[in-house]
Amino acid sequence: MRVRYVLSEVLTGLWRNVTMTIAMIITMTVSLTMLGASLLLFFQVGKMEDFFYQRVEVSVFLKGDVSDEQRTNVESALKSDALVQSYKHETKEEAWDRFKEQFKDAPDLVSATKPNSLPESFRIKLKDPNKVQEFSDQFRTQDGVSDIIDQKQLLKRVFDLLGALQTLALTVAVVQGAAALLLVANTIQVAAYSKRREVAVMKLVGASNWFIQMPFVLEAVFAGLIGAILAFGALVAAKIFFIDGSLKALTQVLLPVDWNNVWLMLPVLCGAGGLVSAVTAWVTLRFYVRV
Structure with missing residues (x-):
């Protein structure tokens, strides 16, 4: 009975604030997509370094x-x-x-x-x-020696550029993540305020804070998980249509992105989106429930 009540309250809350829920999901999707992209780039740079640094040559040019x-x-x-x-x-x-x-x-x-x-x-x-x-x-x-060229130094410039792109993607993910957390907190506050009378009655009849807070927390977790799944879908689409599609010739030179790393992003993004949303909602509600 309690589980059914909690789930019904979650669905009701999501539908009541549907526009804010959609905005929360979109923001979470963008931030998690950038996070996944930066992690994939991190794995790829490490793979390329291991591959190319073991094959670098030193060229001794003669006059x-x-x-x-x-x-x-x-x-x-x-x-x-x-x-x-x-x-x-x-x-x-x-x-x-x-x-x-x-x-x-x-x-x-x-x-x-x-x-x-x-x-x-x-x-x-x-x-x-x-x-x-x-x-x-x-x-x-x-x-007779004119110059000596170390290919590792030339590759280092490429890896420095890829590292800069990785940092940029991670920075955008952090900024978007902060915006998503603020939006989650604001959505939970609005949802809690709209149900302030029900919450007050539940507190009077002895309902625990956990029972009161659970529907709101699950709303945030739901939005985080949907955003993570959409972000994973975006990474899969990028892998199929761009990395293995229009950029296939480039990836043959820079090594292809492993599907294993792409699939690894699903639990990582779901864990990050769900956990961060849950913690943000719980912290926000702690201040509300104590009022």
Whole structure:
């Protein structure tokens, strides 16, 4: 009987304040969508770092007028260096072929680049990618060496950009979450005020605070869960139509987003939306019920 009463009061309260309930659900959906997106981006950046940092190379570019003796000396030094796991010599012709393949979708760039402008190089895989500086100090002064490029530094700029996007998404989620909490608190206050006479009578007849507060708390939890489900639906739609759809070519380079991580967002978002809404409603009602 009590359960039926509580559920009926929840449905009545939601319908009585339907516009505020819809606004609460929409705000919660937006904030939880941004939260889920930032978490997925966090997982993706970590996955990309693990994948690419294990495959980064150090490129030792040779001067245009490098002699055979200088080239041989550099290669001999690479063979005997304890930091080097493997290396590959790339001629100017091979560099030109690779350049044409990489930028085949930009014919203007290819036509504007001269084959002789690409230097020959050694592409080195280090045993420990974190010892690039030590390796560079050894080879930068070698005769015939023009420059040393660490791919890890280039990738770091990409990851810094992704980290900035992650921070932005998380910041928007926090701001939207704060707005959602204020809206939840305001909705609960309005609902409680509209039923102030019923609440007063229930207190007079000895109803516990828990029994009085439960319908209001469940209203907030319902809105939070609906917002979480809609937010999860938005993430799934983004995965299907954008990440695996129009942005598929980009994700093949930056690694695809795992479905396991997307499905993980459902319990995370439901837990966050339901728990935060419940706590906010309970705290708001504590001040009201004591009046």
